[in-house]
Amino acid sequence: MNAATKLGAYVLGLAVVFGGALGVGNAVGEVGPAPAKPEHGTTHSAPAADSHGGHAQATAAAQDDTPGGLQVSERGYTLNPLTTVKPGEPTDFRFTVTGPDGRPVTDYQVEHDKKLHFIVVSRDLGSFQHVHPDLGADGVWSVKLTLEDPGAYRAFADFAPTGGSGLTLGADLLVAGDYAPQPLPQVARTATVDGYTVSLAGDLVPGRASKLTLSVSKDGRPVTDLQRYLGAYGHLVALRAGDLAYLHVHPEESVKAGPEITFYAEVPSGGDYRLFLDFQHDGKVRTADFTAQAGTGQPKPTAEPSASPSHGDNHSH
Numbered sequence: 001m002n003a004a005t006k007l008g009a010y011v012l013g014l015a016v017v018f019g020g021a022l023g024v025g026n027a028v029g030e031v032g033p034a035p036a037k038p039e040h041g042t043t044h045s046a047p048a049a050d051s052h053g054g055h056a057q058a059t060a061a062a063q064d065d066t067p068g069g070l071q072v073s074e075r076g077y078t079l080n081p082l083t084t085v086k087p088g089e090p091t092d093f094r095f096t097v098t099g100p101d102g103r104p105v106t107d108y109q110v111e112h113d114k115k116l117h118f119i120v121v122s123r124d125l126g127s128f129q130h131v132h133p134d135l136g137a138d139g140v141w142s143v144k145l146t147l148e149d150p151g152a153y154r155a156f157a158d159f160a161p162t163g164g165s166g167l168t169l170g171a172d173l174l175v176a177g178d179y180a181p182q183p184l185p186q187v188a189r190t191a192t193v194d195g196y197t198v199s200l201a202g203d204l205v206p207g208r209a210s211k212l213t214l215s216v217s218k219d220g221r222p223v224t225d226l227q228r229y230l231g232a233y234g235h236l237v238a239l240r241a242g243d244l245a246y247l248h249v250h251p252e253e254s255v256k257a258g259p260e261i262t263f264y265a266e267v268p269s270g271g272d273y274r275l276f277l278d279f280q281h282d283g284k285v286r287t288a289d290f291t292a293q294a295g296t297g298q299p300k301p302t303a304e305p306s307a308s309p310s311h312g313d314n315h316s317h
């Protein structure tokens with residue numbers, strides 16, 4: 001039917017995401033009205049080319065401004081958890097993603113070595129798991145999952161159906177029992193996990209591709225032999241506190257295996273975010289987590305371009 005159209009949309013999506021890095025941003029821009037700039041065009045752009053990163057990029061498709069993970073159903077695709085999880089019990093967790101035809105999707109594109117990335121966090125953002133379920137021929141995904149504590153969790157499925165563009169669906173998982181939510185961990189520049197220390201440099205700036213550099217050390221020495229995991233030296237998931245908006249950012253391509261891993265993350269608003277860095281060393285994947293605060297910047301304007309470009313100043317009224 002309209003496979004060609006879908007494929008076209010996907011190719012365009014790729015170009016938008018990588019437009020800045022590949023220098024094809026202008027070509028993509030020609031698709032829309034003259035001043036339109038791809039919304040995510042600066043996300044992966046090289047720092048030197050990032051001269052317009054700070055300005056709102058009004059796009060025709062306002063819906064593209066909605067962060068991922070906030071909806072259980074989007075563009076006709078729906079995440080359907082099939083399993084109830086009990087606290088502390090290893091569970092064969094199953095789910096489907098149904099497509100616009102209402103049937104489970106069975107054809108996915110491989111992204112970062114996997115057809116689907118499944119992230120489960122507690123709603124208080126204290127716990128984080130990034131797992132890779134197996135896909136059955138019937139479109140049912142399954143993965144061994146243990147949720148230690150009762151409470152509310154958010155599950156994210158990050159995938160791209162074959163012929164479509166990528167999306168992240170989110171669904172709540174409720175684990176019965178007495179629930180003791182923890183306050184958000186304090187903002188910090190260092191995290192420790194398993195004897196590793198990870199330090200964070202750089203600041204999140206709303207609406208702008210913000211450079212974050214994470215440095216891994218162990219026993220006081222920089223780690224320079226990080227291993228590639230899912231095709232990169234690190235994977236960073238950023239979640240907004242309050243609604244768990246999901247931002248999956250990826251590192252700047254690097255030939256160096258540490259100690260530094262550089263990311264470009266674009267957050268949609270000011271406020272607190274939780275950052276979860278997956279990195280692999282000595283054959284094991286570990287997760288370092290941080291709470292970071294995005295500046296008090298204005299939310300990204302979504303309507304017509306503003307006459308005054310200076311949104312950094314709050315005192316004009």
Ligand SMILES: [Cu+2]
Pocket residue numbers: 114116117118130131132230
């Ligand atoms: Cu993954």
